[in-house]
Amino acid sequence: MDIMLFHSVYGLRPAVHAAADRLRAAGHQVRVPDLFEGRTATSVEEGMALKDKIGKDELLRRAVLAAAPYSERGLVYAGLSLGGSIAQTLALGDTKARGLLLLHGTSDIAENASVDDLPVQLHVADPDPFESHDWLTAWYLKMRRAGADVEIYRYPGAGHLYTDPGLRDYDEPAAEETWRTGLAFIDSL
DSSP: OEEEEEOBTTBSOHHHHHHHHHHHHTTOEEEOOOTTTTOOOSSHHHHHHHHHHHOHHHHHHHHHHHHHHHHTTOOEEEEETHHHHHHHHHHHHOTTOOEEEEESOOOOOOTTOOOSSOEEEEEEEESOTTSOHHHHHHHHHHHHHHTOEEEEEEEETOOTTTTOTTSTTOOHHHHHHHHHHHHHHHHHO
């Protein structure tokens, strides 16, 4: 499977490369664009400032440019937190998308979004400061209305970016379960 994996607001950190390596070890081709062009953050606040400085439109432009040469093949879009919101936006706009794997993050959904049974899997902490229960319920309903086939997995007690061993949020059992389930999802596509 061809996978386009987008990084979190922390930038292209070792955990993102480790995630890509995990996917490659399972036999997938993975591309990890650097939407921050070499810059990384050491805190959420620093990352949000960097994201805001670059701007949402520019981040999406960079993501589209990274995916465009491969989208004809039918990509699986994946992302970590901020990268999940970017992956979701691209997958909903790509008629050849094969699937969407979201770790730690979602995004708004355009009212006119429409997909044909796009397989979507979301993994989030429970509770998550960026993905409240009310938000996730509304997100799920909108994704279903858009035509997506959605599964949500929640991990009680885990921190927001619980798959990143370099952060305080890291939760090894939740991370391992996420990867087991996520890899099975990708293999099913």
